[in-house]
Amino acid sequence: SQQGEEDPQALSIQEGENATMNCSYKTSINNLQWYRQNSGRGLVHLILIRSNEREKHSGRLRVTLDTSKKSSSLLITASRAADTASYFCATDGDGATNKLIFGTGTLLAVQP
Amino acid sequence: DGGITQSPKYLFRKEGQNVTLSCEQNLNHDAMYWYRQDPGQGLRLIYYSQIVNDFQKGDIAEGYSVSREKKESFPLTVTSAQKNPTAFYLCASSAQQGFNEKLFFGSGTQLSVL
Numbered sequence: 001s002q003q004g005e006e007d008p009q010a011l012s013i014q015e016g017e018n019a020t021m022n023c024s025y026k027t028s029i030n031n032l033q034w035y036r037q038n039s040g041r042g043l044v045h046l047i048l049i050r051s052n053e054r055e056k057h058s059g060r061l062r063v064t065l066d067t068s069k070k071s072s073s074l075l076i077t078a079s080r081a082a083d084t085a086s087y088f089c090a091t092d093g094d095g096a097t098n099k100l101i102f103g104t105g106t107l108l109a110v111q112p
Numbered sequence: 113d114g115g116i117t118q119s120p121k122y123l124f125r126k127e128g129q130n131v132t133l134s135c136e137q138n139l140n141h142d143a144m145y146w147y148r149q150d151p152g153q154g155l156r157l158i159y160y161s162q163i164v165n166d167f168q169k170g171d172i173a174e175g176y177s178v179s180r181e182k183k184e185s186f187p188l189t190v191t192s193a194q195k196n197p198t199a200f201y202l203c204a205s206s207a208q209q210g211f212n213e214k215l216f217f218g219s220g221t222q223l224s225v226l
Contacts, residue, residue: 030212031212033214035215040200040220040222041219041220042116042118042202042204042217042218042219042220043155043202043204043215043217044217045214045215045216048214088154088155092212099157099160099170099171100157100215102147102154102155103154104152104153104154105152105153105154
């Protein structure tokens, strides 16, 4: 079963614009992670935010977490063509399932 | 360079054949995982191992088998019992036991049926 669902499924923007992706999940969590996947490659970890944190930054990435709404957002500022990839959120399901559960991903296309 | 190596990059399976996907890591991680990814979908957990000589089934273990004889290696066998094996297979590892740490992924193996 999918714990996280990203929205939108696909997003196309121009270089220099900001990109925002959202993730909704169903059960309580200890942490939420965001990963990036270039086409035909493995996933790369971007950022982890714990349930007691509301916002976290890493370079051009900003992640927010609202546990009351069971949602998270990933903002990429000043996007570049190289940011073109799929972005996945993953949650630990509060450890109850002992599994890291991935969402279905947002495909981001940044047009040069 | 430290990392996870998956091989081969592409693999073709004939009807009734078992095939094995290799996954090796030199990160000294305890935990290793196998995920299956179908087009346009998220990752689904096949098997995971928290320590050498121990492994657990994930959500879609039927038709797959694994072994963990060495800390560095976690091969996945796709057996003939797996009737729909065409997918992208990803191996991952994490430093700690459990699922609260970040995962490091290999570059994947694309398996297709002839």
